Amino acid sequence: xSETLLDAILEPGGLSVVFQPIFEISPEGxxxxxxxxxxxxxxxxxxxxxxxxxxxxxxxREEPRVDRACxxxxxxxxxxxxxxxxVNVNVHASTLGRDPEFLVFLGDTADVxxxxxxxxxxEIVEHAPPWDGPTFLGALSxxxxxxxxxxxxxxxxxxxxxxxxxECRPDYFKVDPFFAAGVHADYHRQAVFESxxxxxxxxxxxVVAEGVESxxxxxxxxxxxxxxxxxHLLSPARPLAALVEDAVPGRPAPxxxxxxx
Amino acid sequence: MSRPGTTAPRVLIVDxxxxxxxxxxxxxxxxxxxxxxxxxxxxxxxxxxxxxxxxVIADLRLTGFGGVEGLTIIDDIRERCxxxxxxxxxxxxxxxxxxxxxxxxxxxxxxxxxxxxxxVQIGFGLLGLQTPAPQVGRPERAS
Numbered sequence: 001x002s003e004t005l006l007d008a009i010l011e012p013g014g015l016s017v018v019f020q021p022i023f024e025i026s027p028e029g030x031x032x033x034x035x036x037x038x039x040x041x042x043x044x045x046x047x048x049x050x051x052x053x054x055x056x057x058x059x060x061r062e063e064p065r066v067d068r069a070c071x072x073x074x075x076x077x078x079x080x081x082x083x084x085x086x087v088n089v090n091v092h093a094s095t096l097g098r099d100p101e102f103l104v105f106l107g108d109t110a111d112v113x114x115x116x117x118x119x120x121x122x123e124i125v126e127h128a129p130p131w132d133g134p135t136f137l138g139a140l141s142x143x144x145x146x147x148x149x150x151x152x153x154x155x156x157x158x159x160x161x162x163x164x165x166x167e168c169r170p171d172y173f174k175v176d177p178f179f180a181a182g183v184h185a186d187y188h189r190q191a192v193f194e195s196x197x198x199x200x201x202x203x204x205x206x207v208v209a210e211g212v213e214s215x216x217x218x219x220x221x222x223x224x225x226x227x228x229x230x231x232h233l234l235s236p237a238r239p240l241a242a243l244v245e246d247a248v249p250g251r252p253a254p255x256x257x258x259x260x261x
Numbered sequence: 262m263s264r265p266g267t268t269a270p271r272v273l274i275v276d277x278x279x280x281x282x283x284x285x286x287x288x289x290x291x292x293x294x295x296x297x298x299x300x301x302x303x304x305x306x307x308x309x310x311x312x313x314x315x316x317v318i319a320d321l322r323l324t325g326f327g328g329v330e331g332l333t334i335i336d337d338i339r340e341r342c343x344x345x346x347x348x349x350x351x352x353x354x355x356x357x358x359x360x361x362x363x364x365x366x367x368x369x370x371x372x373x374x375x376x377x378x379x380x381v382q383i384g385f386g387l388l389g390l391q392t393p394a395p396q397v398g399r400p401e402r403a404s
Contacts, residue, residue, distance in 0.1 A: 005304055046297060046308055055307035 005047070006062060010069055014042045017074050020237035022088070022208055022230045025222050033228055034086035034121060037074030038237050058127055063092040064099035072109050077240050079113035086119050088151065093126035093159075097136035107146060117147040124152050124168055126159040133167075140168060151208070155196060165199070172228070173200045177211020180231065184220035193224045270294045270388055271312070275305045275319040275334060281373075285318065288377040289384070291395045302330040309337055314345055316384050320373075321351035321358065329358075332365055339366040346387035350375060 008014055017037050024033040041047025047056065057066045071089045078087040095102055110120055122143055140150055151172035154160045156179055165173070173196055183189040193209070200207045209221050212231030221229060235243070272294045276282040279300070286296045297312070299305035302323050309317075317338055321331035331349050338345050349362045350371040359370045368387050371380065385392040 005301055046299065046304060049311070051311050052307045055310050056303050059303035059306055 005045075005056070006060060006066075008042055008045070009047060009053070009057075010065065015069055015073050016040050016043070017070075017077050017240075018237040019077070019240050019243055020230060021235045021243065022228055023234045025218070025227045025229060030234060032085070034088050035078065035081060035243070036088040036123065036230070036237075037070075037078060037090070039070040039073060039090075054125075058092070058094075064095045064102060067091050067095040068099075068102065068105055071106055075106075075109050075113045075115055078115060080240055080244060083114070084119070086121060087115055088121040088123050090123045090125050090153065093124050093136055093164075096124070096139035097133070100135055100139075103139050103142050121149040121151050121172065123172075123174065124150060124164075124170070125154065126164065137167060156192065165203070169203055169205075171205050172208050173203075173205055174208045174210055174230075175226075177231070180209045180211045180217055180221065180229075181213065182217065183209075183224075184214070184216035190220065190224060193221065193226055197225050270315045270385075270390070272296045272384070273299065273305065273308060273312075273314045273317045273319075275299045275302075275317070275323065275331070277301070277320065277323045281320075285377060285380065288381060291397075292381050292385070293393055293396060302333060305334055306337055309334075309341065313342055315388055316346045316348070318348045318350065318380065318384065321349055321353060321362075332362060335362060335365040335367050346384070348380070348384060348387070350380070 017039050019035040019037055021032045022034045022036060023030045038050060039053075040050055041053035047053040054066075057063055067090075071091065074089045075087065078085075081087065089106075091102070091106075106120075106122070107117065110117060143150060149171040150168055151174050152160050152164060152168050152170035153174045154176045155165070155173045157176045160176075175193065175196055179189050179192050181189075183193060193207070197207050206228055207226045208228040208230060209226045210230050212218050212221065212229045213233050215233065218229060218233060270293075272289050274282060274285050274289070274296060275298075276285070277300050282298050282300065286298050289296045294316075297308055297314070299308055300323075305319070317334065319331040319334045322328040323330040331351065335347055335349065338347055346368045347366065348369045348371060349367045350373050351358070352373040354370065354372045362370050369383050371383070382392050
């Protein structure tokens with residue numbers, strides 16, 4: 001019997017993972033660029049919602065323990081992807097700042113599951129500074145030294161601000177879904193994407209637009225030179241078994257995926 | 262965000278005593294409410310961050326001896342959603358605790374144990390609604 005909710009979350013089978021592809025848009029078509037592992041809490045509980053799960057975990061200050069469990073689960077599942085597929089896992093900045101052994105754990109777990117570091121992107125999420133800055137920055141540096149990439153999640157909102165951009169020097173700027181919603185008809189949202197795209201180029205990074213849900217918004221983003229996109233329009237988050245058929249990077253996105261809700 | 266009375270009232274019940282929690286949840290569901298349950302302060306806070314409730318019923322102590330987590334819940338709600346009605350119930354009520362709870366904005370302060378029909382009646386009263394007849398069974402589906 002689980003003593004606390006956290007025990008229930010961390011016990012075997014408590015967490016599950018789905019994957020949402022990130023697509024690269026080019027004149028040749030839409031191709032799967034990477035797969036982001038998205039963890040859900042125990043089914044039938046309040047924690048099934050990722051927002052509520054991670055809000056609870058942050059309030060408990062248990063990000064390192066839960067991030068380890070989430071990364072282990074996502075990488076174990078991702079082992080079933082084709083050998084060249086890129087994999088994104090979400091990690092709190094506070095975990096990197098508080099758990100000096102996390103990267104060793106992550107590297108070992110990726111290795112055990114046959115995922116080369118070059119295929120791995122760590123998506124940094126953060127909601128409440130402060131964290132241990134030197135440990136955090138050291139972790140980012142170590143990540144890059146093994147060949148992994150760094151993405152900054154939720155760019156434009158909350159703690160994913162200019163300071164965080166400066167500190168992370170992300171390879172990928174994942175712009176919060178708030179900005180893609182209706183971008184085709186919103187001059188100011190377009191200005192935001194133009195600005196982030198220019199910033200990303202100066203940092204040697206790329207922009208990923210999250211939450212793309214209409215062809216009109218997708219077309220507008222492409223015009224704004226945002227060529228990495230993620231959202232229900234192209235594919236919702238699904239169990240890996242449902243995605244694995246389409247798992248070969250470079251394979252054009254199946255027509256059936258377009259418009260899926 | 263809907264106002265009270267426009268849909269089935271959304272109710273959050275917070276209590277660390279599982280039997281009390283489940284019984285109260287079942288009771289409010291019987292009266293047509295959409296009920297969420299939380300056993301810990303942080304679980305309640307996470308729910309309150311992402312969902313809105315017309316009525317919250319919170320125990321004062323969620324961590325055993327001496328806790329006053331229920332007061333923290335009142336503060337969280339009053340910060341975000343002034344129109345949410347709050348009932349604080351406790352087996353450890355004192356005039357001082359009641360005074361503090363009222364100062365923070367609680368709408369009703371009840372001592373445990375309480376008959377659940379009375380808690381339901383007070384809850385609906387706070388929402389400005391008539392207490393409906395209990396739904397003793399699921400409505401039959403139209404064929």
